[in-house]
Amino acid sequence: MAKKQGFFQRDVAYYKRGFWKVFFYTLGGVALFFLLASWGVFGSMPSFEELENPESNLATEIISSDGVTIGKFYNENRTMIKYNALPQHLVKALVATEDERFYEHSGIDGRGTTRALMSLGTSGGASTITQQLAKLLFHGEGSRFLPLRIIQKAKEWIIAIRLERQYTKNEIIAMYLNKADFVNTAVGIRSAAKVYFNKEPKDLTLEESATLVGMLKNPSLFNPIRRAEKVRLRRNTVLGQMVKNNFITEAQKTASENKPLVLDFHPESHKEGIATYFREYLREFMKKWTKDNKKPDGTDYDIYSDGLKIYVTLDSRMQEYAEDAVHKHLSNLQIEFNNQQKDNKNKPFVRISKEETDKIMMSAMKNSDRWKQMSAQDKSEEDIIKSFSIPTKMTVFTWKGERDTTMTPTDSIRYYKSFLQAGMMAMEPKTGNIKAWVGGVNYKYFQYDHVGQGARQVGSTFKPFVYATAIEQLNYSPCDSILDSPFTIPKGRHHVTETWTPNNSDRQFRGMVTLKKALAYSINTVSAKLIDKVGPEAVIEMTHKLGVKSEIPAQPSIALGAVEITVMDMVAAYSTFANQGVYMKPQFISHIEDKNGSLIYEPMPESRDVLNKDIAFAVIRLLEGVTESGSGVRLRTQGGGYGYERVTGYPYVFNNPIAGKTGTSQNQSDGWFVGMVPNLATGVWVGCEDRSARFKSITYGQGAVAALPIWGMFMKSCYNDTALDVSKKDFERPANLAIKVDCWERQVKEVDSTAIDSTAQDTDEFMIQ
CATH class of the missing domain: 1.20.5 (Single alpha-helices involved in coiled-coils or other helix-helix interfaces)
Known part of the structure; x- marks a missing residue:
């Protein structure tokens, strides 16, 4: 024993x-x-320096002059936000749902880990918020292969403990919410709040915070755009957790969970949101800027990941008013355009041959993605062309939103060429700061920018440059009179290859008229006589001094606007008159900061003297005449008697000083209006992408109907928003003005018109009042 x-x-x-x-x-x-x-x-671990600075791959923000983020450049749409900018109910919802003992552990929750091990994971995961942050920051998703998963879990624990030593609990909360992916291009809580609710995180309601926290479990599964009911139920689960942890009362939970899921979805993609055309122009500028401006360590800036803050001159309110005006007017005008195309077998092209049509269509085909993709697949040109006749399912743009349909690619080309387009820019004359930029009607479908990229024929909006040259070189004034009579420039004069006899649009002649009246009524013969006296070269020189970069032929016909200029250049040129003869180069960036808020770029305004104050003011007086009695008078009326009310948005009934000019190109392909008040100049162009797609008559194709109403709607909205402080005052009158501009008495000597040689000999057709 x-x-x-x-x-x-x-x-x-x-x-x-x-x-x-x-x-x-x-x-x-x-x-x-x-x-x-x-x-x-078992694989690299983050260094101490990386733990010190884990902020990477940050989106660059584009911030308007009124402090609104209007867009971003990013690989990952993430913008950092500090803990003190988070609402407390968001923080409490996160802790209650993801890590109830967050404030008690040091990165690893022993109780939760033990529970998970004992139940083999069936009772839920044991990852703390700190562990989840470690995973997001340094090694991403876990492997399903058990040995690798164990190694990754160990690394996750180690990083979590290091994070807890390095950061406060509040900092860990902020870092986690800044890094979390909420899908639909929203990475980080600030982007999520903007994308799903169009607000800053601090403005989130309790139920909105609970919705976003609920998504963290599985953002793809709990995607509010695709699974609204599932997300609502998950939101209510989060609210229940908040009650369990005594963060809210049962009554608060009941009130919130009974509310429907309400979203204000604003995806922050490159092709959506406001100022899309401007943002693309800015992107191209920044690509060049990064080549010329380096970081302190000599490396290149990356606008997609360095978290820059680009402060731009645009005002988000003006931008929205501008886009709204373009959409409202063109969607109405489009109805009339489509009505005029009903009987057109070659719509939307008007009065062009089959050969010209085929050339336009072939060019569009070769520029299409379909052609490029099939060419890359070594398809023959014959097969590619055939594919354009095969009906295809597609989503198309309409003025009422996207629509799914079936049509041939050829028909889709004609469909898109039928849409009216617009280019619009507003700028402060004294600073050059651009306040609004509308390059087209929808960047997703029409990516050609009609502000900074596309030059179009300007029509009569060019005439003020001719008048300015005449006032400067010949000492004329707005009150001087000229004979409106038939006029011819013979062959050989001013390099004219054929005899040129311009006609007035109404085929009438008014006899003696002041320059102010001549510009107000856009009389062609007067513009032709003025350019004949000063010469085309002098007008071209003046136009280039005003900032127009287009090549301009030295021909007298430019007096009537046979010149292609961008909206940007036209607005800047007109602004020079409002700025007392000083040209300000358009400016769209205020300054740029790095992710730490340090100033890294601040452009210097560029200006030059073009005209003296008296001449500039004289031109302003001429342009005021256009809105007092000429083609711009619609801005001051109730609209009655014109018959355009349905498409023009009347009435505007402005009674403040406005200087402006309408313009219409040959065959009504382009309609223009450039209008100014003392502190804001705005130019509008309207037309189709292709010049052969146009209105059949001048009734709706003219600038006064196609473009001016957009200006009117925009300015009406700006004036209604008194915080913008858009001026209604008089233009500043120079002291000791030497040019007569107040043409109250119009006493003109009788002139024997038979004594006037209509072939533009050097006869004095002007009389000083």
């Missing part, structure tokens, strides 16, 4: 020693495993 007891005691001692050996070996092995993991044996 004693012998058996001895054997038993020796066995117990043996097993005890074995147990403790296994225990200590296991413990040592685990310790060694974690030590090796921390040393990076």
Whole structure:
């Protein structure tokens, strides 16, 4: 018996020693495993410097002059936000749902880990918020292969502990919410709040915060755009967790969970949102800017990941008013355009041959994505052309939103060429700051920018440049009179290759008229006589001094606007008159900061003297005449009697000083209006992408109907928003003005018209009042 007891005691001692050996070996092995993991044996670990600065891949923000983020450049749409900018109910919802003992542990929740191990994971995961942050920051999603998963989990624990030592609990909360992916291009809580609710995080309601926190479990599964009901139920689960943790009352939970899921979805993609055309123009500028401006360490800036803040001159309110005016007017005008095309077998092209049509269509085909993709697949040109006749399912643009349809690619080309387009820009004359920029009607479908990229024929909006040259060189004034009569420039004069006899648009002649009246009524013969006296070269020189970069032919016909100029250049040129003759180069960036808020770029305004104050003011007086009695008078009326009310948005009934000019190109392909008040100049162009797609008559194709109403709607909205402080005052009158501009008395000597040589000999057709 004693012998058996001895054997038993020796066995117990043996097993005890074995147990403790296994225990200590296991413990040592685990310790060694974690030590090796921390040393990076199983893969790189973040350095101390990386833990100090884990902020990377940050979106660059585009911030308007009124402090609104109007767009971003990004690989990952993420913008950092500090803890103190988070609402407390958002923080409490996160802790209640994702990590109830967050404020009690040091990165690893022992109770949760033990529970997860005992249940083999069936009772839920054990990852703390800090562990989830570690995963997001440094090694992404876990592997499904068990050994690798164990290694990654160990690294996650180590990083979590380091994070807890390095940061406060509040900083960890902020970092986690800044890094979390909420899908639909929203990375980080600030982007999520903007994308789903169009507000800053601090303005989120309790139920909105609960919705976003609920998404964190599985953003793809709980995507509010695709699974609204599932997201609503998940939101209510989060609210229940908040009650369980005494963060809200049962009454608050009941009130919130009974509310429907209400979104204000604003996806922040490159092709959506406001100022899309401007943002693309800015992107191209920034690409060049990064080549000329380096970081302090000599490396290049990356606008997609360096978290820059680009402060631009645009005003988000003006931008929205401008886009709204363009959409409202063109969607109405489009109805009339489509009505005029009903009987056109070659719509939307008007009065062009089959050969010209085929050339336009072939050019559009070759510029299409379909052609490029099929060419890359080594398809023959014959097969590619055939594919354009095969009906295809597609989503198309309409004025009422996107629509799914089936049509041939050829028909889709004609469909898109039928849409009216617009270019619009508003600028402060004294600073050059651009306040609004509308390059087209929808960047997703029409990516050609009609402000900074596309030059179109300007028509009569060019005439003020001719008048300015005449006033400067010949000492004329707005009150001087000229004979409106038939006029011809013979062959050889001013390099004219054929005899040129311009006609007035109404085919009438008014006899003696002041320059002010001549411009107000846009009389062609007067413009032709003025350019004949000063010469085309002088007008071209003046136009270029006003900032127009287009090549202009030295021909008298430019007096009537046979010149292609961008909206940007036209607005800047007109602004010079409002700025007392000083040209200001359009400016769209105020300054740029790096992610730490340090100033890294601030452009210097560029200006030059073009005209003296008296001449500039004289031109302003001429342009005021256009809105007092000429083609711009619609801005001051109730609209009655014109018959355009349905498409023009009347009435505007402005009674403040407005200087402006309408313009219509040949065949009504382009309609223009450039209008100014003392502190804001705005230019509008309207037409189709292709010049052969146009209105059949001048009734609706003229600038006064196609473009002026957009200006009117925009300015009406600006005036209604008194915070913008858009001026209704008089233009500043120079002291000791030497040019007569107040043409109250129009006493003109009788002139024997038969004595006037209509072939533009050097007769004095002007009389000083």
